[in-house]
Amino acid sequence: MSLRGEYSVHAEDRHQAILRRLQKDGALRVTDFAAELGVSPVTVRRDVESLADRGLVARVHGGAVFPERWAETAPANARPSPEARSRERRERPVGMIVPSATYYYPEVIKGAREAAAAHNIRLILDISNYRADVERTQADQMVADGVEGLLIVPSEPQGWHESLPVPTVLVERRSDFSTAGALDHVVSDHVHGARMAVRHLVEAGRQRIALLVRGTSPTAPRVVEGFEAAVRAEGLEVLRPASVFDIGNWPPESPEYDCQFKQLLDAAADRRVDAVVAHPDNEALTLLRRLRERSLSAPDDVAIVAYDDEVAALADTPLSAVAPAKHEVGVCAVELLSRRLDRPDGPRHQLFVLPQLRVRSSSST
Missing domain, CATH: 3.40.50.2300 (Response regulator)
Known part of the structure; x- marks a missing residue:
């Protein structure tokens, strides 16, 4: 496996393993931990850098500690x-x-x-x-x-x-x-967040708005509630057969997942949908790609508002997004x-x- 593939496929598992080791031992050495996981030190070093950028760990020479433990490893004049x-x-x-x-x-x-x-x-x-x-x-x-x-x-x-x-x-x-x-x-x-997304799309001139949602997410019921309330409040047309396309917990390669996307893309191609609120971000990225496969573009054919704003800004067409105030x-x-x-x-x-x-x-x- 290439280093890039190794890093992306297993990153979350490694990040959590690093945090657990720090919780247990207070510190780790990159080379030793890489050997335990069977990955390269460069991979673990990148993991540590990613966690440090989020404020979850503190980098030290050759390894990492929890920020609270920094005083124990810092130079004397920094203690x-x-x-x-x-x-x-x-x-x-x-x-x-x-x-x-x-x-x-x-x-x-x-x-x-x-x-x-x-x-x-x-x-x-x-x-x-x-x-x-x-x-x-x-x-x-x-x-x-x-x-x-x-x-x-x-x-x-x-x-x-x-x-x-x-x-x-x-x-x-x-x-x-x-x-x-x-x-x-x-x-x-999240009810307010979804209503805000719909209101923004209406102000942008969109009237046939759909919701793409991973319904098993704990956030999803509130997003659906807010979306449906906004559709009623704005007097928008309820799409047929439905305005909500729920991809459940189906993996992207499954027929059920593909069926929901196909129905939404067909509605967009037929001009029955001119805007989509998509939760979470990664599904908005998938929607953007699959629209292009149908020779449709955002925002000309379909305006998109993602929900979560974790990676929305990184799309080649930067995605508008509802950003919960997580901090x-x-x-x-x-x-x-x-x-x-x-x-x-x-x-x-x-x-x-x-x-x-x-x-x-x-x-x-």
Whole structure:
């Protein structure tokens, strides 16, 4: 396998392996870890650089450490003062469990780390890989290890989170406020984000707007809700047989996936669709490519607004995108938990952070 293929295909698994090793040992050497994984040191070095760019690790000569461990490996003249070390000893340990360290969540983690430093909190990170059973084990272990609070991005509807013995804030997931044990939560307002995307397309003169969505994503129900509400509010025509093209959890090579794309592309070719909101970003990139295969272009034939803004700007026709304020979500989550730690019996909070719309070439002429 070429180095480029090795790096791209397995990057997420390697990134998570690096974070787990740092969580366990506090540091790693690039050459030793590369040998363990059976990849080249250049590949691991690039992984470390990618994680460092996201603020998840700190690079040191020949390896990596968590940013919090930098003081232990820095030169003497860069080490914290005795007063700073005293403050560090009083830091409150807090666990953070997210489903991924590569897509969407790096900015959430970065915001949480920055806010944690400001609130004298030591953030301890783990990755669940969207597995609810792993998530619960991780939470239980963190509690057993002495964390004073938890930030959790649940992979499934909560049920056990409310019974955790430490203050807990849900991140990018809503708590059930109909129950007595409801938790604080902070979420991006994806309903608002989808409505904003539709409104932008209407203002650009589009009237036949479709939604392409991976319906198994935890974000998808809110995006669909906002899209359908906007279609009604704007008095737009409901497309037949449907305005929503759901590719579920089907892999790109599957007949089901291809069928949904074909129906959408046929509608675009027949001028029954003149704009698409696509969630997530990578599906918007696929849509752009497949439109070209049909000799259609964006924005002339079909305007496109992606949702998430992780890679939308990198398309050869830069894609307009709804950009959730991920960094701010991380900041707010830590601030809510810090407040809960200080006031265990204080009022509960449900916080909605509004996304932004970033207009680029794919929806403007």
